[in-house]
Amino acid sequence: MKLSDIPAALLAARPHLFSPATVEVGAADISRMRELIGAVEEVVALKIGADGSQPACSGVFMGYDFHLTPAGPQLIEINTNAGGGLLAALQAERDDVLDAYLAMFRAECAPRELHTVAIVDERPSEQYLYPEFVAFRELFETQRIRAVICAPEELMICHGGLWYSDGVSTLRIDLVYNRLTDFALEAPACAALKLAWLHEETVVTPNPQIHALYADKKNLVALSDPVQLAQWGVPEETRRILLAGIPRTELVNVAHAEDLWRRRRALFFKPACGFGARGAYRGDKLTKRVFAEILAGDYVAQAYTPPATVMVAVGGKMTELKADIRNYVYRGQVQLVAARLYQGQTTNFRTPGGGFAKVLVTR
Numbered sequence: 001m002k003l004s005d006i007p008a009a010l011l012a013a014r015p016h017l018f019s020p021a022t023v024e025v026g027a028a029d030i031s032r033m034r035e036l037i038g039a040v041e042e043v044v045a046l047k048i049g050a051d052g053s054q055p056a057c058s059g060v061f062m063g064y065d066f067h068l069t070p071a072g073p074q075l076i077e078i079n080t081n082a083g084g085g086l087l088a089a090l091q092a093e094r095d096d097v098l099d100a101y102l103a104m105f106r107a108e109c110a111p112r113e114l115h116t117v118a119i120v121d122e123r124p125s126e127q128y129l130y131p132e133f134v135a136f137r138e139l140f141e142t143q144r145i146r147a148v149i150c151a152p153e154e155l156m157i158c159h160g161g162l163w164y165s166d167g168v169s170t171l172r173i174d175l176v177y178n179r180l181t182d183f184a185l186e187a188p189a190c191a192a193l194k195l196a197w198l199h200e201e202t203v204v205t206p207n208p209q210i211h212a213l214y215a216d217k218k219n220l221v222a223l224s225d226p227v228q229l230a231q232w233g234v235p236e237e238t239r240r241i242l243l244a245g246i247p248r249t250e251l252v253n254v255a256h257a258e259d260l261w262r263r264r265r266a267l268f269f270k271p272a273c274g275f276g277a278r279g280a281y282r283g284d285k286l287t288k289r290v291f292a293e294i295l296a297g298d299y300v301a302q303a304y305t306p307p308a309t310v311m312v313a314v315g316g317k318m319t320e321l322k323a324d325i326r327n328y329v330y331r332g333q334v335q336l337v338a339a340r341l342y343q344g345q346t347t348n349f350r351t352p353g354g355g356f357a358k359v360l361v362t363r
Contacts, residue, residue, distance in 0.1 A: 001098060001139050003090040010131040016349050017131070018091055019357040021312040023323055023339035025068065026362050033073045033327055034334055036245040037064050039238045040078070041332040043223060044213050046232060057108045057203055059210035060101075060177065061085045062329040068308040073325070075246045076305065077270070080206040080215040081179055083129045085328040086136055088338035088356045097336045102143060104330045108205045109175045116171055117147045118164050120193065121179040124149050128349060129179075136177065146171065152180065153189040155196070162196035175203040183211040183273060217272045217300045220249040247303035254295050261291060267301040269294050282345055312341065314353035321354055337361075 011017065048054055063082020066073040089097040106114050117140050119133050127133070133149045140147035148164050148171060155173070156163050162173045176193060185194035185208055197204040213219075222228045224246040229239045252260060252269065260267070264283030271279040279297075281290060282304065307322040321341040328336045339357040340347045349355055 001090065001135070001142060002093075003087075005138060006090075006131050006135050010134065014128060014131065014349070016351055016353075017087070017128075017355045019312065019321075019339075019341045019353055019355040021310055021321070021339075021341060021353065022358045022360050023310055023325070023341070024360050024362045025325060025337065025339075029068055029073050030337065030361055032245065033064070033066055033075075033325070033337075036073070036075055036241055037327060037329055037334065038332060039241040039245075040064075040075075040214075040223065042238050043229070043232070043234055043242070046234065047213070050232075055207075055209050055213070056200060057205045057207070057210070058331050059206035059214070060104055060108060060330065061206070062214065064327040064329055066325045066327070067305045068323070068325060069305060071244075073245060074305045075220075076302070076324070077217060077220070078214045080183070080211045081181075082326065082328060083132060083179070084326070084338065084340075084356055085336060086139065087129070087132050088326075088328070089336055090135065091356055092336070092338070092358050094336065098139065100330075100335050102139070104335075105140075105175060105177070105205075107331075109203050112174060114145055114174055116174045117145055117177055118155065118162075118173045118175075119147060119149045119177045119179065120152055120155070121149075122151060122182070122189070124151060124179075127179075133179070151189065152187075152193045155192045157192045157195055157201065160201060162192065162202040173202050175205065178204055178206055183215070184208045217249070217270055218251065220246060220302065221251055221300060224248045247305045249300050249302040252294060252297075252299040252301050257291075257295055260301060264291070266304055268304045269299050269301050272298045272300055280346060285345070310341065310357075312353040319353055321351060323357070325359070 059080055061082045063079035065076045067076055119136055121127055124133055137147040137149055150164055164171045164173055182190055196202045197207050223242050226243055264286055267283040269281045309320050310323050311318045312321050324340045324347055326338050327334045337359045339359050341354040341357050342348050343351045
């Protein structure tokens with residue numbers, strides 16, 4: 001499958017989805033990112049073993065997002081339905097990664113055979129990454145796996161399974177590739193999907209349990225707290241890796257309001273269950289009004305770590321863009337490393353010259 005297989009009109013409507021730039025990342029930084037991902041996975045496994053909450057599946061497209069710094073890569077956040085993995089693989093012309101993705105979905109469905117997939121999001125055709133949904137559908141179809149793109153309300157429970165209906169035909173679903181940002185599946189429209197997941201009538205990946213284990217940003221509070229890690233029995237070397245690679249993160253509460261305001265310029269504030277940088281604020285840009293809203297919400301404050309920058313030719317002149325480095329991961333193994341280039345506070349796919357960019361590993 002090629003990037004050119006995606007309808008040109010879909011890509012033309014999103015002119016800043018791909019960057020022409022290539023981002024160089026040193027092999028040592030690649031190694032450090034993988035080392036830190038392994039350390040996070042070790043802690044998660046430790047927590048699962050302690051409370052017996054073994055997930056029914058592993059969760060596809062885990063996204064570990066890093067900023068590159070002189071002190072080494074810094075893990076900014078973890079996402080459990082990280083978008084762009086297929087688009088980035090097509091951009092990099094990595095057929096081996098496409099094969100790995102297909103194997104991943106089959107592994108999630110095992111021991112059952114994977115025959116049908118529902119790619120689910122709210123109003124999917126209106127999503128910025130809708131071209132990726134279309135590409136996934138085509139990729140599945142090349143393997144004779146029937147795939148539909150639908151909203152959660154188009155799914156229903158009956159005959160001991162989860163079914164899709166478009167009003168004309170119906171299809172029993174083996175696996176739901178969940179792209180919703182309703183991470184807990186709390187909306188009424190997600191009722192059938194949530195029941196199917198709870199009763200294990202179909203595989204839902206990623207799901208609320210995977211999100212709670214990895215992507216709730218409160219996890220970064222514990223992962224960057226030496227006392228908490230020691231209390232959990234995390235080995236010393238693993239603690240060293242985590243504390244060196246995760247900016248110190250803390251819970252935001254009213255009791256510490258004065259101290260947080262005083263230190264705000266060195267902090268980045270994020271909603272604990274947020275996504276796509278919505279509601280996130282650099283501390284040096286805060287007003288008193290916004291800070292009051294943060295205190296009233298469910299936020300964490302992370303030590304601000306500026307991203308690396310790259311020069312990109314835009315409109316005939318060189319322009320400096322910021323770079324986030326995303327590792328797409330399955331069961332602790334990195335499948336692909338891609339960059340996202342942007343200007344402004346966070347990644348936005350609105351920057352000329354920005355978007356997904358290839359990563360070139362250097363010595």
